[in-house]
Amino acid sequence: MSRQMTRRGFLRTGAASAVLASAGAIGMTGCGAQREELTGEAKRTATLCNGCSNECGLWVNTVGGKVHTLEGNPDNPKSGGRMCGRGHGFAQMTYSADRLTQPMKRMENGDFEPISWDDAYKEIGEKLTSILAEYGPEAFAFIRDPRPNINFYGPRFAAALGSANIYTHAAACNLSLQSAYRHTIGGGFSADLANAKMVMFIGRSYADGITPADMKLFANVAVEGDCKIVIVDPRYNNSAHMADQWVPIVPGTDLALLLAMSHVLIEEELYDAKFVKEHVLGFYAFKKEVESFTPEWASEICGVDAEVIATLAREMAEAAPAAVVEPSWRAAFGCAHANSFMTGRAVAAFNALLGNYGQEGGALITSSPSIGALPADKFPTPPAAQHVRVGNEEFPLAVQGFGTNLAVLKAALDGTMKAVFFYQSNAAKGYANPAVWEEGLSKVDLVVSIDVQMSETAMLADYVLPECSYLERLEAVYTLGGKKHMVAIRDKAIDVVHPETRPADQIFRELSAACGVGEYFDFTAEELVEAQLATLGLTIDELREKGIVELPTSDFEYGKVPQFNTPSGKVELFSVTIGRAGLSPVITWEDRKVHPEEGEFYFVGGKQSIQSHTMTTSIESLMDISKTYDLERLWMNASDAARLGIAEGETVEMSSSEYTDTIAVHVTERLMPGVSMLPRTTAVRRPTFRRATVLAYARPTSFPSTWSREWGRP
Amino acid sequence: MERSGQSGRDQLAGQLRTTIVPTIGSHMLDIAGILLSRATEVEYACAMQACLPRIDEELGVHDALARTVPPSYDEYRHFFNRVLTPGIPGSLPPVESLFEDWGGHRAGLQHGQGFYLGRSAQHVQEVCDSLEIEVPEAYKAVPDHLLLLLELNEFLCDHAPADQAHLFAEEHFGWLSDYLDALGARMENEDDEALASAASFYCNFVDLVRRVVLDEWGENDVREVAQSA
Known part of the structure; x- marks a missing residue:
C-alpha cells in the first residue's frame, strides 16, 4: 500500500523516540488517582450564565485552563451571589459530548458531513446573495434567542443584507403579554x-x-x-x-x-x-x-x-x-x-x-442604560432596510423589538421566504407546532443554524455553524435596567475546547465578508466591547475586574408616576x-379559543427550575434530576383519577390534536380538577438525543395553536 | 489463569503476540485510520483490499471480524455520519473521555461521563508532551480519541519499556467494553439496514482491537475468546 493510501501518522512522533531513549521512561502512572484534582494555574473570570435568559452574573473559576467551579457574583442583582442548579448544570455543556464540534452540511440523504469554515461561508454566501438578488431582501429572515450579543450582531447582519426581517422566539414565549403592556402602559x-x-x-x-x-x-x-x-x-x-x-x-x-x-x-x-x-x-x-x-x-x-x-x-x-x-x-x-x-x-x-x-x-416602570453611538469609521451602521418587515402588516401590534416569527413560518409555507437563519433558537421543537415548522423549513431554499448543540432546528438546516460555548467567548456588553443601571460582561473564561468552533463575533465577521457586507463587521469582540464601554466612560479592564459596574444614569425615584x-x-x-388593528379598543372579555369536550382535560405546562426548554435536556445531570424526582409525569387531580380508576404511577395514553403518547400519571391534590399538567420538558420523545432518551420537550399549550393569536391579529 | 509452562494454548497465544501483540499491527492500524477518520473512497477501498486479507490470514476463523462482510464505502460513510460524527444526536465518537468519569469528586463541575477532555485526555496529552509528540490541532479536544490511542500505543510498544507500554494499554483501552455496550444499545432498535451492517463491522473491529491491545489472547483460550465475539 502506498503511503498516500494510508490514514496513519496522525501523531507526529518526530523526536519522541530520541526523547524516550534519553529519558528511559515516561510518566505512565498518572491516569488514575493522582489526577483526582485539576492542576495548574487558578484563575477567576467574570461571565454571565447562559442556562436561561436571566443571564445571572457569575465568576468562573478555572484551574489549568479548565472550568472547575462557578459561583454567583454578589454584585450582580440577578444572582445576588448565588447560582441555581440549572446554571451549574448548563456549564457542563462546555465539555459535553453533545456539542457541535465542526461546521456541518446536510447531504442529499439527510446525513450531515463536516465542511470547512471557508467552504461553508463560500457556499452560504453564494446561495444567500443569489436569493437576495432574485427575490429581494424580504425573502431572508433571521430568528434569534434575543440575548445582548446576538441583539447586536443579528439585526446588524440582517440590515447589512438589506433585510428588515429580524425576529425573536417571542411568539412562542411572551409576545402577547409584552405587546399588551406595550400598548397599554408603554412597555413592561x-x-x-x-x-x-x-x-x-x-x-x-x-x-x-x-x-x-x-x-x-x-x-x-x-x-x-x-x-x-x-x-x-x-x-x-x-x-x-x-x-x-x-x-x-x-x-x-x-x-x-x-x-x-x-x-x-x-x-x-x-x-x-x-x-x-x-x-x-x-x-x-x-x-x-x-x-x-x-x-x-x-x-x-x-x-x-x-x-x-x-x-x-x-x-x-x-x-x-x-x-x-x-x-x-x-x-x-x-x-x-x-x-x-x-x-x-x-x-x-x-x-x-x-x-x-x-x-x-x-x-x-424603569429605564435601561443605553450604549452610546459607536465611532462610525470602525462601526459603520448599515442603511435602513427598504421594505416593511414580513408580518408587520398582518401583526401590527407585536412589539417591534421582537417581531412575530410566525410570519416567517407563514412565508416559508407559502414559498415566499427563501432563506432563514437561526441563532440558538429551536423553532422546530421549542416553538408551537413543531410539525408545521418542519414542513415550513423544508420549503425554504437555505436554512442556516448557528448553535452550540444540534437542535431539532439545526437538524433541518442546510448548514450548521458551531459556536463555542458561553464560557469560551467574549461578548458585547450587557446592560441591566431597573431602579439601578448597571453594565456587565461575559468574558472568555477558557480557550476554545473544540478548535473548529468559533464565537459569534468571528462567525458574523467571516460570514458577512462571504456575503459581501464585511465592512459592517470589521472589528473584534474586544474592540466592540471597548468601544461600547467608552461611551459609558468605562474600560474593559474595570469591568473584567468587577464583572458588573453600576452606572450613574438611572433617574428612578419612588412616588413619581x-x-x-x-x-x-x-x-x-x-x-x-x-x-x-381590528381588536376591541377597550379592554373587555374574550374567551379562550377552545374548551375541553366531554371526557377531555384542559392541558397546561409547568416550568421545572432545572430545565430551560430544549436547551438543557442534553445535560445529563439536569435530566437526572427530572427523572429522579419523577418530574416527567402527567399531573391529574385525585378526584379525576378516582373517577377514571387511575392509580398513582399508572401509565395512560394522552392524546391531543397534535400528538399521542403514553405517560405515567401523578395523582395529586395540587391541581384543580379537570386540568392535566405536564412539565415543559416533557411530552415529545427525542429518541436520538443521548441524554433525553425517554421524554423531552414540547409546548403543551401548542394544542391548539392557530394563526389568529393576539400578537396583532388584524 | 496460570501463565507458566508452555501448553499448546500458550504457544499459540505467544505466537499471536509475536505477530500482533502488543501492537495491533500495521495493517490493523491502517484499517483503524480508515474506520476512525473520514477517509476518501479510494483510501477506504485500498485499505480494505490490502488489509483485510492480512487480518483474515492471521486471525482467520478465530475472529468475528473475518466473518463479517465489510460495508461498502457509502454504507460506512453513512454510518460514520450518523454514529461517529460528534454532535449528531445519538452519535458515539470513539473518545475515551466520553466513556470515563471526567474527574474525581474534587475535579469540579463535570461529574460522571459524557464530557470531553477528562482525565484520560489529560494523561494522554501529558504523555505526548513528555515525549515531544505533537497532537494535531484537529484532535486538540480529543487527544484520547481511539485513533490516537492506537498510534501512541504502537509507538510505545515499539520504543518504550514493555511494562510502561502495557500500563498504557491497560489504562487507556479498558473503556472499549463500555463503548461497545453503548454502540450495541445505540443500534438495538435501528431499522436502517445499511447502518446496522456497517455498525456490525465497526463493532467487530473495535472489539478485536480491544482484545488484542489488552492482551486478552494471553489470558484466555484464543479460540474461546474469538468464538465468543
Whole structure:
C-alpha cells in the first residue's frame, strides 16, 4: 500500500523516540488517582450564565485552563451571589459530548458531513446573495434567542443584507403579554416585591423559574415579611408552598378574574380616582365594559368562588398602592391563549386602578442604560432596510423589538421566504407546532443554524455553524435596567475546547465578508466591547475586574408616576391603535379559543427550575434530576383519577390534536380538577438525543395553536 | 489463569503476540485510520483490499471480524455520519473521555461521563508532551480519541519499556467494553439496514482491537475468546 493510501501518522512522533531513549521512561502512572484534582494555574473570570435568559452574573473559576467551579457574583442583582442548579448544570455543556464540534452540511440523504469554515461561508454566501438578488431582501429572515450579543450582531447582519426581517422566539414565549403592556402602559413593568403589602402572581412561579436573587427575596418576603402573596394558578406550584393563598383557576380564564376584580374596585369605588383622572385614558369606556363582569359572572367562567374574587379585589385595594398584580412571563398568558393579549391589558388596567405605578410596593416602570453611538469609521451602521418587515402588516401590534416569527413560518409555507437563519433558537421543537415548522423549513431554499448543540432546528438546516460555548467567548456588553443601571460582561473564561468552533463575533465577521457586507463587521469582540464601554466612560479592564459596574444614569425615584410611552402618554384602557388593528379598543372579555369536550382535560405546562426548554435536556445531570424526582409525569387531580380508576404511577395514553403518547400519571391534590399538567420538558420523545432518551420537550399549550393569536391579529 | 509452562494454548497465544501483540499491527492500524477518520473512497477501498486479507490470514476463523462482510464505502460513510460524527444526536465518537468519569469528586463541575477532555485526555496529552509528540490541532479536544490511542500505543510498544507500554494499554483501552455496550444499545432498535451492517463491522473491529491491545489472547483460550465475539 502506498503511503498516500494510508490514514496513519496522525501523531507526529518526530523526536519522541530520541526523547524516550534519553529519558528511559515516561510518566505512565498518572491516569488514575493522582489526577483526582485539576492542576495548574487558578484563575477567576467574570461571565454571565447562559442556562436561561436571566443571564445571572457569575465568576468562573478555572484551574489549568479548565472550568472547575462557578459561583454567583454578589454584585450582580440577578444572582445576588448565588447560582441555581440549572446554571451549574448548563456549564457542563462546555465539555459535553453533545456539542457541535465542526461546521456541518446536510447531504442529499439527510446525513450531515463536516465542511470547512471557508467552504461553508463560500457556499452560504453564494446561495444567500443569489436569493437576495432574485427575490429581494424580504425573502431572508433571521430568528434569534434575543440575548445582548446576538441583539447586536443579528439585526446588524440582517440590515447589512438589506433585510428588515429580524425576529425573536417571542411568539412562542411572551409576545402577547409584552405587546399588551406595550400598548397599554408603554412597555413592561416589574413588581416591587420587596416593599409590597400584597402581590398576586398569575401563572408565574419564582420557585419554578428561578432567578436566585428574586427567589431569595420571594422567600424572605413570603416567610418573614408581612406581604400577602396570592398564587393564581391551576396547579399548586412550588411558590405556593410559601404563599398565603392559592387560587386555582381554569386555564386561560385569568382575564375573567381580572375583569371581575376591576368591576369590584369600580363598583365599590375602591380604585385610585386621582391616578385614574390624571393618568388613565378610557376609564369610562372600561367602566361601562366591566359593569356586567361581576364576580358571579367570572366565577362561572374561571372556577374561582365569587366571594374569593371580591375579597381579593378589596384586599388589593386596601393594600394599594403597595399592592400589585405581578406582570408574569409566559405560562398563563404569555402567548398561550386567544385572550392572552387582552389578559395582559387587564393586568395593566387593574394595576392602574390601584394607582400603583411608580409607587413603593407597586408596579415599577424603569429605564435601561443605553450604549452610546459607536465611532462610525470602525462601526459603520448599515442603511435602513427598504421594505416593511414580513408580518408587520398582518401583526401590527407585536412589539417591534421582537417581531412575530410566525410570519416567517407563514412565508416559508407559502414559498415566499427563501432563506432563514437561526441563532440558538429551536423553532422546530421549542416553538408551537413543531410539525408545521418542519414542513415550513423544508420549503425554504437555505436554512442556516448557528448553535452550540444540534437542535431539532439545526437538524433541518442546510448548514450548521458551531459556536463555542458561553464560557469560551467574549461578548458585547450587557446592560441591566431597573431602579439601578448597571453594565456587565461575559468574558472568555477558557480557550476554545473544540478548535473548529468559533464565537459569534468571528462567525458574523467571516460570514458577512462571504456575503459581501464585511465592512459592517470589521472589528473584534474586544474592540466592540471597548468601544461600547467608552461611551459609558468605562474600560474593559474595570469591568473584567468587577464583572458588573453600576452606572450613574438611572433617574428612578419612588412616588413619581412614570412616563407612559403610549400615544396619549397615559395608561390606555381604550386604545385607538389596538382598535385600528381590528381588536376591541377597550379592554373587555374574550374567551379562550377552545374548551375541553366531554371526557377531555384542559392541558397546561409547568416550568421545572432545572430545565430551560430544549436547551438543557442534553445535560445529563439536569435530566437526572427530572427523572429522579419523577418530574416527567402527567399531573391529574385525585378526584379525576378516582373517577377514571387511575392509580398513582399508572401509565395512560394522552392524546391531543397534535400528538399521542403514553405517560405515567401523578395523582395529586395540587391541581384543580379537570386540568392535566405536564412539565415543559416533557411530552415529545427525542429518541436520538443521548441524554433525553425517554421524554423531552414540547409546548403543551401548542394544542391548539392557530394563526389568529393576539400578537396583532388584524 | 496460570501463565507458566508452555501448553499448546500458550504457544499459540505467544505466537499471536509475536505477530500482533502488543501492537495491533500495521495493517490493523491502517484499517483503524480508515474506520476512525473520514477517509476518501479510494483510501477506504485500498485499505480494505490490502488489509483485510492480512487480518483474515492471521486471525482467520478465530475472529468475528473475518466473518463479517465489510460495508461498502457509502454504507460506512453513512454510518460514520450518523454514529461517529460528534454532535449528531445519538452519535458515539470513539473518545475515551466520553466513556470515563471526567474527574474525581474534587475535579469540579463535570461529574460522571459524557464530557470531553477528562482525565484520560489529560494523561494522554501529558504523555505526548513528555515525549515531544505533537497532537494535531484537529484532535486538540480529543487527544484520547481511539485513533490516537492506537498510534501512541504502537509507538510505545515499539520504543518504550514493555511494562510502561502495557500500563498504557491497560489504562487507556479498558473503556472499549463500555463503548461497545453503548454502540450495541445505540443500534438495538435501528431499522436502517445499511447502518446496522456497517455498525456490525465497526463493532467487530473495535472489539478485536480491544482484545488484542489488552492482551486478552494471553489470558484466555484464543479460540474461546474469538468464538465468543
